[in-house]
Amino acid sequence: MTTTTQRPPERQSNELATHGLDLRYGDRSVIEGLDLVLPGGAVTAIVGPNACGKSTLLRGLNRLLSPAGGSVTLDGADIHGMPARSLALRMGLLPQQPVTPEAITVEALVRLGRYPHQRLLSPWSTADQAAVEAALERTGTAALRDQPVDRLSGGQRQRAWIALALAQDTELLLLDEPTTFLDLRHQLDVLDLVAELHSEAGRTVVMVLHDLGQAARYADHLVVLKDGRLAAAGPPAAVLDAGLVKSVFDVDCRVIPDPETGTPLVVPKSTAARHTAAASL
Amino acid sequence: MTGTVKATKTAPTAPVRRAGASRARQRRRSALFGGGAVVLLLALATVSLTVGELPMTPYVALRALVGAGDEGDVFVVQEFLAPRLTAAVVAGAGLGVAGSLLQRLFRNPLASPDVMGITGGASFGAVSMLAVGASQALIPLGALGGGLLAALLLGVFAWRSGLDVTRMVLVGLAVQAGLAAAVNFMVVRFPAELAGSALQWTTGSLYGRTWTEVWAVAGAVVLALAVAFTLHRRLAVLDLGDDSAGGLGLNTSAARLQLLVTAIVLASLAAAISGPVGFVALAVPHVVRFLAGPPTPGTLALCGLAGAVLLLASDLIVQHVLPVEGLPVGVVTATLGAPWLLVLMIRQSKAVNRSSL
Amino acid sequence: MNTSTSGRGLRRFGAALSAVLIGATALTACGDGKTADDKPQKAGAEADAGFPRTVEHAMGSTKIPARPARVVVLDTGELDDVTMLGIKPVGAVSPHMKTAGGFPNYLKGKTDGVKDVGPLLEPNLLKIAALKPDLILSSKVRHEKVYKKLSGIAPTVFTETTGGPWKENLAVHAEALGLEKQAKNALTAYENRAKALGEEIKKKYKGKMPSASVVRFVAGPTRLYQKSAYSGIVLNDIGLARPTSQSSTDPEVTMLDVSPEQIDKAEADLIFVTLADDPSKTKQKDVTSNPVWKDLNAVKNDKVFTVPDETWMSGIGVQAAGHMLADVAKAAGVELPKK
Numbered sequence: 001m002t003t004t005t006q007r008p009p010e011r012q013s014n015e016l017a018t019h020g021l022d023l024r025y026g027d028r029s030v031i032e033g034l035d036l037v038l039p040g041g042a043v044t045a046i047v048g049p050n051a052c053g054k055s056t057l058l059r060g061l062n063r064l065l066s067p068a069g070g071s072v073t074l075d076g077a078d079i080h081g082m083p084a085r086s087l088a089l090r091m092g093l094l095p096q097q098p099v100t101p102e103a104i105t106v107e108a109l110v111r112l113g114r115y116p117h118q119r120l121l122s123p124w125s126t127a128d129q130a131a132v133e134a135a136l137e138r139t140g141t142a143a144l145r146d147q148p149v150d151r152l153s154g155g156q157r158q159r160a161w162i163a164l165a166l167a168q169d170t171e172l173l174l175l176d177e178p179t180t181f182l183d184l185r186h187q188l189d190v191l192d193l194v195a196e197l198h199s200e201a202g203r204t205v206v207m208v209l210h211d212l213g214q215a216a217r218y219a220d221h222l223v224v225l226k227d228g229r230l231a232a233a234g235p236p237a238a239v240l241d242a243g244l245v246k247s248v249f250d251v252d253c254r255v256i257p258d259p260e261t262g263t264p265l266v267v268p269k270s271t272a273a274r275h276t277a278a279a280s281l
Numbered sequence: 282m283t284g285t286v287k288a289t290k291t292a293p294t295a296p297v298r299r300a301g302a303s304r305a306r307q308r309r310r311s312a313l314f315g316g317g318a319v320v321l322l323l324a325l326a327t328v329s330l331t332v333g334e335l336p337m338t339p340y341v342a343l344r345a346l347v348g349a350g351d352e353g354d355v356f357v358v359q360e361f362l363a364p365r366l367t368a369a370v371v372a373g374a375g376l377g378v379a380g381s382l383l384q385r386l387f388r389n390p391l392a393s394p395d396v397m398g399i400t401g402g403a404s405f406g407a408v409s410m411l412a413v414g415a416s417q418a419l420i421p422l423g424a425l426g427g428g429l430l431a432a433l434l435l436g437v438f439a440w441r442s443g444l445d446v447t448r449m450v451l452v453g454l455a456v457q458a459g460l461a462a463a464v465n466f467m468v469v470r471f472p473a474e475l476a477g478s479a480l481q482w483t484t485g486s487l488y489g490r491t492w493t494e495v496w497a498v499a500g501a502v503v504l505a506l507a508v509a510f511t512l513h514r515r516l517a518v519l520d521l522g523d524d525s526a527g528g529l530g531l532n533t534s535a536a537r538l539q540l541l542v543t544a545i546v547l548a549s550l551a552a553a554i555s556g557p558v559g560f561v562a563l564a565v566p567h568v569v570r571f572l573a574g575p576p577t578p579g580t581l582a583l584c585g586l587a588g589a590v591l592l593l594a595s596d597l598i599v600q601h602v603l604p605v606e607g608l609p610v611g612v613v614t615a616t617l618g619a620p621w622l623l624v625l626m627i628r629q630s631k632a633v634n635r636s637s638l
Numbered sequence: 639m640n641t642s643t644s645g646r647g648l649r650r651f652g653a654a655l656s657a658v659l660i661g662a663t664a665l666t667a668c669g670d671g672k673t674a675d676d677k678p679q680k681a682g683a684e685a686d687a688g689f690p691r692t693v694e695h696a697m698g699s700t701k702i703p704a705r706p707a708r709v710v711v712l713d714t715g716e717l718d719d720v721t722m723l724g725i726k727p728v729g730a731v732s733p734h735m736k737t738a739g740g741f742p743n744y745l746k747g748k749t750d751g752v753k754d755v756g757p758l759l760e761p762n763l764l765k766i767a768a769l770k771p772d773l774i775l776s777s778k779v780r781h782e783k784v785y786k787k788l789s790g791i792a793p794t795v796f797t798e799t800t801g802g803p804w805k806e807n808l809a810v811h812a813e814a815l816g817l818e819k820q821a822k823n824a825l826t827a828y829e830n831r832a833k834a835l836g837e838e839i840k841k842k843y844k845g846k847m848p849s850a851s852v853v854r855f856v857a858g859p860t861r862l863y864q865k866s867a868y869s870g871i872v873l874n875d876i877g878l879a880r881p882t883s884q885s886s887t888d889p890e891v892t893m894l895d896v897s898p899e900q901i902d903k904a905e906a907d908l909i910f911v912t913l914a915d916d917p918s919k920t921k922q923k924d925v926t927s928n929p930v931w932k933d934l935n936a937v938k939n940d941k942v943f944t945v946p947d948e949t950w951m952s953g954i955g956v957q958a959a960g961h962m963l964a965d966v967a968k969a970a971g972v973e974l975p976k977k
Contacts, residue, residue: 064527088530099388099522103575105303115518116530120511146303148575168529334764353767360790361763417783469858470895475779477759488760489784606732607757 012075014040014090014172014204016061022069023053023060023228030056031228033070038221040075040172043198043205045219045236047212049249053228054208055096058176061206062093074172088116092165096176096208100149106160107145110135113167135166138201139193155186162193173197175207179214187211191218216240216263224248240264311579314572318586322370325593329366330358332601360492368490369593369610371499372555377588378509379547380562381569381581385516386540387450393563394428394548397449398456400559402431403552405460407482411475412467420482421494421553428549431456432542485558485611487596498554505547506585512540513578520576558611560618561588568621571628591617693814696778696798697785703793705816706773710792712761714742714948715800716775718955719811721748723820729755729769742948744961767791775811801868802889804954828956828963829875834975835963836877842972848907849879850966851936854951855913855920859895862904867892869910869950872959876966881906898928908969909936912947943969 016038023031030053038044059065114128136142139159179187197203209215216236224231226248232239258265330342344350345358383392406427410420439449468479515536518526523533565588595613690703710729711717741749756762774794788794795814797807812821852863864886883903949961967974
């Protein structure tokens with residue numbers, strides 16, 4: 001917490017944008033000609049059907065994948081022109097299925113988040129330790145610090161990994177399906193934590209989500225992809241309607257206000273209605 | 282707000298363990314085993330200097346080591362015992378650390394210079410030197426060059442996949458097999474007197490090491506070890522997988538290459554003074570992990586110490602315990618290492634089965 | 639450089655060595671004479687004439703300060719030469735790797751009490767040093783790697799290789815020991831005897847020299863030994879003809895590997911067979927059960943003779959050659975001419 005308040009006052013806007021972005025795996029084109037602006041200071045959710053390129057886009061946004069065409073900019077600067085370490089000081093990433101080194105403890109894992117802040121031979125500093133403590137506190141993993149990560153429950157493990165991303169101390173966080181493999185309670189835990197990071201620490205969050213209702217509830221900005229192209233983008237309430245769900249997910253539904261939050265809630269039509277719809281294709 | 286997060290927020294003084302307690306514990310454990318290994322190494326070194334054909338007291342041996350005392354003792358210690366002892370320690374340490382680096386880099390418990398073609402390359406280089414009739418003094422250079430050549434082959438074939446782990450293991454196996462075949466091809470064509478030397482060189486032996494060789498290799502190994510420890514932080518980040526490591530600003534390909542080259546150089550240097558000794562690089566990291574826990578810079582140092590202990594002990598067995606004289610030290614490391622490794626693997630798989638219940 | 643190293647080694651060992659020499663002399667003087675044999679007396683007669691001397695050899699030149707009395711030999715050829723010259727070495731390697739000790743049978747009686755200093759490939763340097771020798775004999779092809787260490791222990795003289803050039807090697811060993819005349823006499827006597835044997839055989843075969851083939855079964859492909867090999871030189875001294883498959887005089891090409899099907903290349907009037915290894919590890923069975931082998935005239939005429947590997951192959955020198963002459967005489971059915 002201390003580290004976030006120590007930030008210089010002239011905040012960068014942390015606006016990520018893609019310009020005619022093409023992303024490929026070998027010969028297979030995944031994202032084509034994507035023009036997108038991900039507003040700084042907001043929580044953006046990227047949604048879309050399986051294999052629409054959500055995770056690929058996230059990897060492209062963090063230089064893990066080099067564009068086959070176009071570019072990605074952060075506050076107007078091409079991220080491929082930046083040293084890897086400088087980018088890592090501004091943007092953290094939680095991959096979809098991170099590799100947990102065998103028997104590593106929570107604290108040892110979180111300490112690795114300080115990597116971009118350290119020089120080759122620099123010793124572990126008090127600032128490093130403070131950032132680690134803050135990350136452990138914020139994610140509620142301080143009590144687990146000496147536990148091996150591979151023995152934690154799915155929810156605890158996910159929070160440990162988020163703590164690593166927090167220890168990296170970046171204003172921008174990319175999260176790839178942070179709720180996968182978690183039960184509902186732990187899904188909500190993680191999303192509440194994300195909301196808190198945004199509301200209390202002012203972090204910009206870009207996350208890939210599977211659940212449209214959760215995306216609508218937790219995101220300020222929604223990006224809907226289909227087949228590697230942009231289907232829609234904007235505030236959930238403005239973007240999410242039955243027509244979009246039908247055209248992107250091929251599901252007939254009603255979109256009603258969430259009785260709890262008033263955000264859009266996708267309610268698929270009854271089985272019979274959907275089956276006739278599918279048969280008509 | 283979630284229950285868990287709330288709980289820590291509302292009760293920040295809840296019984297949170299002392300920061301880094303487990304790290305301190307592990308550091309203590311590494312230090313304990315490190316101290317044990319150093320003591321063991323000193324004991325073995327003493328044995329190697331004092332026991333044998335020309336037994337002398339540790340005091341006499343120590344004085345002879347620094348050039349004092351009886352001229353004959355000085356000669357025996359300085360020219361025969363000390364170079365062989367140093368060669369065992371240097372090669373063992375290099376192999377232990379190389380094995381640890383490779384197993385972590387490839388995330389494969391069986392990755393080792395043996396599997397990646399480096400030992401095959403060293404054999405090939407040494408036997409090629411014999412084949413072209415070069416001076417026997419050039420054989421260590423041949424071994425070093427052969428190891429690096431194997432690594433180069435590995436690089437050429439695996440580079441296009443961006444140093445992909447699986448692919449490198451497969452290519453390494455292919456390189457190893459190819460070079461082993463080339464060695465066999467040459468050896469069956471050797472006259473009897475060369476075939477014997479070739480066998481000695483393809484199994485690994487510490488016989489007849491000269492100070493020139495030992496000092497040259499020791500210097501290079503120390504440098505390579507320094508590089509390995511400097512790069513340890515990168516290795517730890519690489520352990521998180523390429524995506525996380527990339528997200529932390531690590532150039533994963535470059536880091537992997539740096540670490541790989543370091544490991545290859547260490548293994549090739551070891552091969553230059555001990556020949557392609559098997560199993561040390563493979564077994565030592567497992568033993569250290571079993572004793573001292575998950576990898577840290579401390580356990581990397583332990584791997585070096587344990588490698589030195591294992592190779593020196595094996596060489597003492599070759600010299601003083603076995604009834605048959607002149608067996609290559611590699612025979613002993615393999616016979617010691619293989620069952621030990623099996624035991625570890627069985628234990629580990631049991632532990633995994635238990636924890637999955 | 640070799641001179642300087644051996645010189646330094648000598649200085650280092652100077653004190654120890656002279657002490658040992660004095661000790662040895664004392665022992666000889668007050669001993670019962672049994673260990674001394676007849677050699678020291680002979681040496682005593684010639685005193686240290688010709689010493690110190692400098693011997694030029696494969697590794698450079700080496701100064702030998704006094705007539706060597708404690709000799710260590712690191713190969714079988716050296717062992718044959720040295721014992722032939724009446725010197726019992728203080729140490730020798732076991733001839734075959736991985737067999738514990740055991741000097742050649744044909745030198746029985748001449749190797750009693752000789753210390754086994756380890757296997758040929760890796761002789762135990764400490765054992766050698768403990769023997770405090772005053773001369774070490776070996777060859778570059780065997781022990782180049784440890785030449786410097788050996789020459790630190792004692793003056794060390796190396797021949798280039800072993801086998802084929804065995805007569806030249808004998809001359810080198812004799813020079814180091816100061817026994818050139820004895821060596822020359824022994825070699826001439828052997829050569830005359832070989833020639834005489836050849837005459838006998840020629841007579842027996844009605845003026846046409848029979849041909850001889852040398853087959854060695856080893857763990858690996860079966861080998862035919864060439865004219866340039868040690869055995870080839872002995873057969874040549876007798877004057878026996880060799881099949882075309884064994885007519886190489888190139889010192890680099892001393893053998894030819896053959897498969898069981900190619901064993902017809904061994905066809906000759908007399909076939910000598912040696913076994914270098916446990917017969918089960920060799921191809922002997924495959925070869926001798928093969929129709930090609932059974933079809934050989936020598937096989938049909940029962941002219942295949944199994945001879946000791948240690949005199950025909952590994953034991954190299956005048957003494958081993960003497961045993962070969964006896965084997966050949968027996969095979970050809972003639973009397974071996976007396977010395």
